[in-house]
Amino acid sequence: MAHAHAVTHDHAHHEHSGRKLIDAARESLVKSGEQWTAMRESVFAELAKHDRPTSAYDIADNLSRSRGKRVAPNSVYRILDLFVANNLALRVESANAYLANTHPGCEHDCIFLVCDECGEATHIDDDEVSRTVRGIAQQHGFKPERPVIEIRGLCKACAG
Numbered sequence: 001m002a003h004a005h006a007v008t009h010d011h012a013h014h015e016h017s018g019r020k021l022i023d024a025a026r027e028s029l030v031k032s033g034e035q036w037t038a039m040r041e042s043v044f045a046e047l048a049k050h051d052r053p054t055s056a057y058d059i060a061d062n063l064s065r066s067r068g069k070r071v072a073p074n075s076v077y078r079i080l081d082l083f084v085a086n087n088l089a090l091r092v093e094s095a096n097a098y099l100a101n102t103h104p105g106c107e108h109d110c111i112f113l114v115c116d117e118c119g120e121a122t123h124i125d126d127d128e129v130s131r132t133v134r135g136i137a138q139q140h141g142f143k144p145e146r147p148v149i150e151i152r153g154l155c156k157a158c159a160g
Helices: 018-031 038-048 056-067 073-085 127-139
Strands: 089-092 097-100 110-115 121-125 148-153
Touching (some): 038 073, 038 097, 073 089, 073 097, 097 121
């Protein structure tokens, strides 16, 4: 799977998929005080179908086709930004694309291995690396909010 996790953190979490993932996302968003609307559910469900990072434009196009009326990319961007802020989605900065977080509610700094050939983004959680990066920022008087670590290169299949 494109966003397999290297489990190197010290607490348990459950990865979800399909309807369970949508339910977990809804529960997490509502718990944070936000509304779970039909449009937000549609955007999340569309995002969750993809193994690879997906753009707001692709999500808007797919939703426009399935709903039979135009969905504006700006609306999708706003919803995706809300999802990222509430840890329901992960943003691959260098690709300007998004992945559904398969364990909503668990907060980790993400490390992405992004393949320049096929676009696969492997998501790794490593609390030790996160602590180190945040510590370096703090030593420089910087308050880290959302460290982003992306390593560009070739995945195993494309490098082989």
